[in-house]
Amino acid sequence: MTQFWAFSFVVLAGSLLSAASGSKCSTRCRCLPTEPCWPSDADWQSLNETVGGQLSQVSPLGAVCHDPSYNADVCNELVMGATYNSSLRAADPGAGQWANWEAWGEKNETCYVGTQRDIRCGQGRVSPYSVAAASANDIVEAVKFATKHNVRLVVKNTGHDFAGRSLAPHSLQVQTRPMRDIKFAQDFVPDGAKKGVGPAVTIGAGVQLFELYQFCHKKNVTVVAGFSSTVGAAGGYIQGGGHSILSPWKGLASDNVLQYTVVTAYGNHVTANSHQNKDLFWALRGGGGGTFGIVTSVTFAAHSNPPLTSFTMDIVRPTADTAFWKLVESLYENIPALNDFGTSISSLIYPETVAPSPVDGSPESGRALFTVRGFLVGNTEGFPSALTSLEDAWRAEDSDNGTLSAPADFRFNVTTFPSITDFYVGYLTGEDRGGASTLIGSHLVSRDFIASPGGPAAIADAFSKIKLSPNEAISGNVVAGGAVASSKVDSAVHPSWKRALSHMMIVRGWENGTPLNEQRALQEEITNVQVPILQALELPGEEMGAYLNEADAYEPDFQRSFWGANYQRLYKIKEKWDPRGVFIVRKGVGSENWDEEGICRKG
Incomplete structure (x- = not known):
């Protein structure tokens, strides 16, 4: 990742050249970097100021292994094993957890670690800009900016997505990893409820599983979540249902959600639970990450911590x-x-x-x-x-x-x-x-x-x-x-x-x-x-x-x-909460209306 104004034209050159030459601005397609509708330097600078300096311009992780950005020491470290470091990949906006989704092979845009130094480094599916969101307001501003300028928007928690949904070409990335607060309530009262529903743990959108389990271990409670160190619990994992080694005991992770807070396509920060925005709550429990909004926090039911x-x-x-x-x-x-x-x-x-x-x-x-x-x-x-x-x-x-x-x-x-958490904290060391x-x-x-x-x-x-x-x-x-x-x-x-x-x-x-x-x-x-x-x-x-x-x-x-039979209901909720298709992910609800990369509407 580069600093905001240390932009490397060469790294993005392949991406810019691959965009359709002479393409025109269109309400049917997202704006591309080669078009006059693309935000100006002043626009990006304004967004950077609005989000407290958290906007950066992004190069693919492998750029340091290719000319003209070659850095022998950093590249050698990646080649010797750091390229497989999941924590590094979770933190770097220029990386996903699976290298094939960073590349855009159909456009001949790759930037792999370990390939020849003189192979041109293309931007691929890596977002050229990223907001490291420290608050819900940062996400609100990013969503409003992307909507105003018709820029493709993508959400990255830690990048653990086998379908590459946290990467998209020519996009503004919202990275939720900085949002890492964790709180415990002995008797959580959902917004709009008159009484509590029992013990609960509330996490910020960027909390990783090993951090969640360490917190639960100290409180002597457990939650239903995945078996991985660096998966972000609030992201696509739980929004996609979330299976667990504890599922036969307490159900899927999404069964255990008591409340979400989420930034919608309209730029509003809302609560979704069984009392407010019930349709959105239903969709977020299994409808898929990055599709109905950007989740800022999740509250789980907390359970006992038996052997x-x-x-x-x-x-x-x-x-x-x-x-x-x-x-x-x-x-x-x-x-x-x-x-x-x-x-x-x-x-x-x-x-x-x-x-x-x-x-x-x-x-x-x-x-x-x-x-x-x-x-x-x-x-x-x-x-x-x-x-x-x-x-x-x-x-x-x-x-x-x-x-x-x-x-x-x-x-x-x-x-x-x-206890359950004795097992988790012993086996999940923070690295995948x-x-x-x-x-x-x-x-x-x-x-x-x-x-x-x-x-x-x-x-x-x-x-x-x-x-x-x-x-x-x-x-x-x-x-x-x-x-x-x-x-x-x-x-x-x-x-x-x-x-x-x-x-x-x-x-x-x-x-x-x-x-x-x-x-x-x-x-x-x-x-x-x-x-x-x-x-x-x-x-x-x-x-x-x-x-x-x-x-x-x-x-x-x-x-x-x-x-299955839930799709039509999900599609109607998608149309209600995101009629313009601000949030489109590969093989997600409503994605059939767009091309494979979510750039242009079909028809």
């Missing part, structure tokens, strides 16, 4: 053979019974791992890895027998196939933590790994399907047909059932969450600098081949969906897949 039991089961086999996939089948045979006790499960399947050779560092073919981690809150009565059933099934598969060569090939461990180029695909699979005759075998068979490169994974998260299924909260999340048990996800990636045609081929394989394999895991007549925060960024039928 948490965690178990891990890891197995390594020579190859992903029939015996390997039989282990997957065994897991899903046991999942309904484990979930009946309130267990959540996270599993990762690596059909092929590759590690550096200890001799010369060259890639060395590894083996198939299957790792399972489960979590149970509070009372564990009856749980050991259900867990033993899974352990016995895995050991039986071992014995039948006789392929394990050492005890280290199978690891099983159970640990009980004094970002910076890779990543695409995913996903689908929710129902309890009925998993419990049906042949269901687990069909899941294992489907997974075996998904072809992955080394170190790419299939993830199976059992984060539903229990309180998710029984919740009485009326919200915008896909109705199939009520029937779901497992959120299944394919994780793919590529090296920075991979040719665009190869990236497109991988994306098309995910969209047209691999996600349909997951979508086939349904009983006749079922209509399941996908968790929109972790779904295919190119999903062709996103309305049905992400929201």
Whole structure:
């Protein structure tokens, strides 16, 4: 990031040249930097003064690795590992958590860390200007400025978005990370209510999960939120529904929201809860981040902080053979019974791992890895027998196939933590790994399907047909059932969450600098081949969906897949609160009316 008036023309040159030459100002399209409607230097300076000097001009994170902005020391630090530092990426307005969304390959605008120094650095999808909002008023002013000048607006919390919704070309970015207040109330009274609703935690829009859990640990309470250090809890995570290892216990994160404060497309700062602006409150609980306004704070219901039991089961086999996939089948045979006790499960399947050779560092073919981690809150009565059933099934598969060569090939461990937050503060250290180029695909699979005759075998068979490169994974998260299924909260999340048990996800990636045609081929394989394999895991007549925060960024039928029967209601609320389309994100509500980058209206 550069200082406000230290603008680098060369960094933006690719972006300016790529804009349509001779384009004219249009009410149908956002204003572009090449057009006379684009704000003048004086306009930007005025905005900077209005927001207390918090406006900056932005270069992509990788600019320091390319001429003429090359900085050997800083670039080397990025190349040696800092480029994967999620905290750095969360703080830098010129970075997202996934490098592929910083680039704009279709316009040949890239600025990767680690590619050749003489490759021209383009602005890509990185906003040329950013407001580091320290208050709701800063956001109000940014929204009014973008609306007045018809400039594309984008919201970045920490950039953890697999569909690149926190990045957009030729845009003004509102970065909410500076808003990091956290407050606890023993008996929170929502605006407009006559009495309190119990303990609650209110966070500013920029609070990251590890900060939230540290605060809760000191108060000896817990909240339902994600399992990551640097995800911003108030952003797309909770506005997209938000699953958690605690969801079978207390529901989705959005089920636990008591109140939002939000800046609307009209530049108003309003409260949304069950007493005021009820339609907006409904939409913000599952309708997607950056779509209905810019959230400035969220109030969560605070819960007790009981012990948490965690178990891990890891197995390594020579190859992903029939015996390997039989282990997957065994897991899903046991999942309904484990979930009946309130267990959540996270599993990762690596059909092929590759590690550096200890001799010369060259890639060395590894083996198939299957790792399972489960979590149970509070009372564990009856749980050991259900867990033993899974352990016995895995050991039986071992014995039948006789392929394990050492005890280290199978690891099983159970640990009980004094409290939920004891676990979180011990495992979430403030760092995640970002910076890779990543695409995913996903689908929710129902309890009925998993419990049906042949269901687990069909899941294992489907997974075996998904072809992955080394170190790419299939993830199976059992984060539903229990309180998710029984919740009485009326919200915008896909109705199939009520029937779901497992959120299944394919994780793919590529090296920075991979040719665009190869990236497109991988994306098309995910969209047209691999996600349909997951979508086939349904009983006749079922209509399941996908968790929109972790779904295919190119999903062709996103309305049905992400929201199902709730979409038409969401669309009407969008039209009411944002009729001009100030807030448009990739595959978000109302985005079908705009081009892929949210620059021009269709038709």
